Amino acid sequence: MKIRSVIIILAVLIQACSVKKFIPEDEFLYTGSNIEIESDTLVRDKAQLKDELESVLRPVANSKFLGMRPGLYFHYKANKEKPGFINKFLNKKLGEEPVYLSDINIENTNELLINRLENRGFFYSRVSSDTTHDVSTKTGKVKYVLNVPEAYTLKTYQLDSDSLIVYQDIEKNLEKSLLEVGMRFDLPKLKAERERIDNHLKKDGYYNFNPGFLIFETDTNRYDNRKFDLYLRLKKDVPSKSVIPYRISNVNVYANYNVDEDSVAKNFKRYKEKNYFQEELFFQPKRLDPYILIETGDYYDPEESRNTSRRLSFIGAYKFVNIRYDEIDTQANDSIGLLEANIFLSPLKKRAIRAELQAVTKSNNFAGPHLGVTFSNRNLFKGGESLHISANLGYEFQLTSGNQSGLNSLQFALTNELIIPRLLFPIEIDKDFFKYAIPKTKISLGGEYLKRSKLFSLSSLSARFGYYWNANKFVTHELNPVSLNFVRLGNTSKEFEKVLEENPFLKSSFAKEFIAGLTYSFTYNGMVDTSKKNVFFLNTNLDIAGNSLSLFGKENTEGNKEVFGLEYAQFAKLDADLRYHHRLENGHLVATRLFAGYGIPYGNSDVMPYSKQYFSGGPYSVRAFKIRSLGPGTYSPEANVESGFRDQNGNIRLEANAEYRFPLITYLNGAVFADAGNVWTSKDNPDTGNEGTFSSDFINELGIGTGVGLRVDIQGFVIRFDLAFPLHDPALPKGQRWVNDFGSPVFNFAIGYPF
Known part of the structure; x- marks a missing residue:
């Protein structure tokens, strides 16, 4: 019955969007053209040739979707006597001018097809055309039949001899020519060959040369079987300054x-x-x-x-x-x-101060003001060094009423970052080694204090020394051979201490927050190429900690190793973020993302440090679930709600997202999206049992959601609003996980696109 209903609905939609009734009496709607290539000989790359010939056919027929022509339909509706606001809006965003059979200039198209065939070596071709009409649907199309003879192919390619030195430099590079014996005559390749020669000459010092000074001449007199000799020479009266390096x-x-x-x-x-x-x-x-x-x-x-x-x-x-x-x-x-x-x-100005006041709202129902101040000094030591000192002060309070009301947090952070635009390395590296960009050395030192009322205070110190550089237009590397992080938990309340005692996994995560290791990041960003329809982005991160310290560590009474009296963490973590964008016309875009990450503790650590674990949910993850509220696995935190502290992290994360983005009005875009993902632990957690452990049934443990969104996009600065609805909740018992809960949406507010 459901399938039959869907078919009936589609039939009604197709009938409702029919444009036949709008087509003028003396017109036929143009539905496209067909090209047939006929030849007595084998035509190489026939499919490619046909695609190229089809590209010259103009105009293009009106687009179709599921057998309908919505763009044309909205155009007709908007041109009624009283179209209404909705029809006008849809016509502005989706409408298309009708293309009729009478708009096709067949004679002109015939000439274009002949010209394109001659450019590809098929001289003396013939073309015939025929139009067909369908009175019942008031549509028409055109068929072009191309009679293609054998193409002319290259027999020899040589450079005219002359005493000018430029001829010698051209001859040196002829072995890299794009032209090969046996290839058919190809005008675009001849133009590309001129550009290639010009680029080589420019690199050899020919400052005033340009490809227009070169001319090709062909000779077919020596052959009866459609062969030709090709000669390259300089045009007459080329300025003398153009032919010297x-x-x-x-x-x-x-x-x-x-x-x-x-x-x-x-x-x-x-x-x-x-x-x-x-x-x-x-x-x-x-x-x-x-x-x-x-x-x-x-x-x-x-x-x-x-x-x-x-x-x-x-x-x-x-x-x-x-x-x-x-x-x-x-x-x-x-x-x-x-x-x-x-x-x-x-x-640039040597010194600058930037202040930023933010109103922050988080998915965990905390909200409040944040004040950030950054002082920058560029060219600090007259060698391009940049010093950035940033201070951030934030106060947040719990919006939720009930037993969790009255919670607040105070946060203060100070970060110092020195960027030196050269490689600080014990061995001097030649400046030509990094052709695209010289690596920069980054030294950072920062501290942060967080006080969460009724729970705990957290102090942290971090230091990094490393390098980052662009290998080319698309690839960026960042290597931090020294990465230190120390976190100290203090001023814990009895309530929070009770949480830690009841949750050994969480207590162990906080206990080992001295991290010393190495990080590496590789980024390929193909999205900077705005001319391509299909682009990719890949970011991979490697984080290894504790290996060097293990050489100097001394075992304490509990059997763990210490350095400077501090237990240190040992782990390895690797993740990858792959994105694919398919650009459509008029600002429409299909964006997809796949994330996978795995961290494994070893040696001195039984669990990953809390700050290095993965979480799922929130405005940049699975948006139908609040931040850190999804997983691990099928774990449900119902038993711990009274504590007000959720431990829903894991050392494995998988996530997939898809989003269709489209423009609405100036600076305002819309989106429809779907997200799926979760986090897991690699081994049983005593607090979550085997509910959070990764298994072969992980597909059925994904949190899935869908939703719609609005984006205010002003010259790349994006304010994002997403309304997401859960579809599949892994925390529910089997058989009850498909919830389709459109009555309980999750609102997300964020800056920037999610992927």
């Missing part, structure tokens, strides 16, 4: 250039064959020089120029980087030209 005669670096002033500094210091101009010392030349790949005496190379500009921008002390080349007087009979490279660097 250029060397860098001098490099001038303006280390403190003001774009608002016409004058430039006159005082300079000569360092490693470069002139560093600055009225007073702003940036030490020995610190700036490794970023500059343009050297006096080298041939002009645009790639070295781009690399230099990017490397200088990555320092973080400059707002603008501009590289300008000036030609030194060159005579017509000179065999080499000279260029002077001028590098203008406009600095």
Whole structure:
């Protein structure tokens, strides 16, 4: 009965969205074109050729969805005498202008198809076309039949000989040619070959050359079987300055250039064959020089120029980087030209203070104000160093009424971060080793104090020393060989002590919060390429702690090892966050995400430190469940509700998300999403039993939810509101987990997209 009902509903929708009644009397709705390729010989890459020919067919027929044309339907409805607000809105977002058979210029399309075939080597092709009409549906389409002869193929490819030195440099790179003997004539490949030669010549110093100076000529007279010889030469009257290479005669670096002033500094210091101009010392030349790949005496190379500009921008002390080349007087009979490279660097303000006041609302029903202040000093020691001192003060109170009301928390954090735009390493590394960007050294030291009323206070200290760098446009690495974290639990209330005594797993997690180890992060971000429809993002993190300390640890009376009187944690943790975005037209997007993580304690640790465990639920996870309220496994915390403290963490996490995003009005986007995930423990926990242990039945233990959302997106700053509904709750008994609880939604407020 359900299937029959669905079929009836679909039939009604299709009938309701029918556009036949709106089509004018003398018109037929265009439904598309077909192309057939006929040939007496084998056509290589026929499918690819057909796809290319279909790409020239214009206009495109109106889109269809499940047999309907909603875009066209909304257009017709909006053009009624009294369309109404809803029809106008739907037409603005989804409407499409109708495409009729009379809009097709068949003669022009025939010419385009012939032209495209000739560009691919199929000369003397013929095309015929035919239109068909369906009176019952008032639709029509066009069929194109292409009669394609054998294509012309390349027999020889050679360069004209000449005494100009540029011919010698072109010949050196012909072995890397895109053109191969036996390939069919291909105009786009010929253009690409010119671009390739131009790029190689530019790298060889030909500053004034451009691909338009090259011309290809073909000769078919020697052959009767559709073969051709291809000749490459320079056009006539090419300027003499365009066919000679250029060397860098001098490099001038303006280390403190003001774009608002016409004058430039006159005082300079000569360092490693470069002139560093600055009225007073702003940036030490020995610190700036490794970023500059343009050297006096080298041939002009645009790639070295781009690399230099990017490397200088990555320092973080400059707002603008501009590289300008000036030609030194060159005579017509000179065999080499000279260029002077001028590098203008406009600095950011050296000191800055930023204050931020936030109203914070959390999924655990805590809310309150947070004040953050950050002081920044760029170019601290005149070598591009940046110092950032951040202080954060927050007060939160429990919104829930009942036995948990009156709870509040006070949080204070102070973080100091020094970023040095070079590699602090005992062994000197050549500046050409990192072509794309020079690694930065980051040293951070911070402390945090958290006081939770009626429960506990928590003090923590952290320190890190490491490096991060961009390997290319898409890949980023971060390595912290030294990562220290110490957490001390104090001022515990009797209520919280009772929780710890009843929960040895939680007590053990808090007891070993001295963490010393190594972290590594790898990020591939293909989403920076805005021209692609299908893009990926991958972030993997490795966290290893305690191995080095185990060499020096001494065993205490409890059988655990200590360093400096502190028990330390030993564990290894690895996780991966994979995202895939499929970009549709007009700002529509399908976003998906898969997360998997596993941490294992060993040696000096029986459990993972509490701060290193995984949790599930919340605005960046499974949104139909509150933060830290999902799992582990099928565990239900009902017995512990009176304590007001939930221990729902694990050392295994799996999660999958999907979201369809679409624009609504200016700065406002909508979304429909589905989330699934949970956390587990790798072995039985005495407090949760085997309910939280990972098993082969993990699929049936996923928390699943769906929902809708609104996003305010102002130039990349996103405020997000999500309303999520639980569908599958693993904490319920088997057979009762599919809840479909649309009457109890979970509201999420967050900054930024979830994935």
